[in-house]
Amino acid sequence: MTTTQTDSKLNGFDAEALKATMAAVSADPAQGVAGFRVTTAWKGGTRSDSRVKGFTLGGRQIAKDFTIRADEPEELLGGNAHANPQELLIAALNACMLVGYVAGASMEGVRLDSLEIETRGELDLRGFLGLDPAVKPGCDSLHYSVRIRGDGTPEQFRKIHESVIAHSPNRFNIAQPIRLTSDLVVG
Secondary structure, eight states: OOOOOBTTBBTTBOHHHHHHHHHHHHHOGGGGOEEEOOEEEEOSTTOEEEEEEEEEETTEEEEEEEEEEEOOOGGGTSOOOSOOHHHHHHHHHHHHHHHHHHHHHHHHTOOEEEEEEEEEEOOOHHHHTTSOTTSOSSOSOEEEEEEEEESOOHHHHHHHHHHHHHHOHHHHHHHSOOOOOOOOOOO
């Protein structure tokens, strides 16, 4: 991903707008409460469509209209029409962290030439298929590599990296146990 400076935006990111948002949230923490909702519907076989119709920010409803499609590969009895749920989870992790690197670089005045995050993980199907109760149904670990290039110093890039580790919401959600509750509605 190659970027250039346009108007007041470095890396296509408005650092001044972020500073204004930070000041507003600091002055009124309720303005920083963001709520998200995704509804996923079965589309036959292993296919699903997840709909994003909006989110809340500071108590305001903000409209959005996106569909995220998922499927499993043929080897896992799907049609291989879309990324599978694990790939979407990893993509969401990468995308969230990428925003942090772009914001951090822009706030530091660092022009980025390229940025790429590659994440890898493995799971054992015996856990998912319920064949061995000793095997976890998900990944034991994920590993990601960040490849970043720009006019920053190694110290600036290290500072940005540490900030992403400390502040990325999706990194936090995956790296830390969070409470997950459920309801079942039949009929």
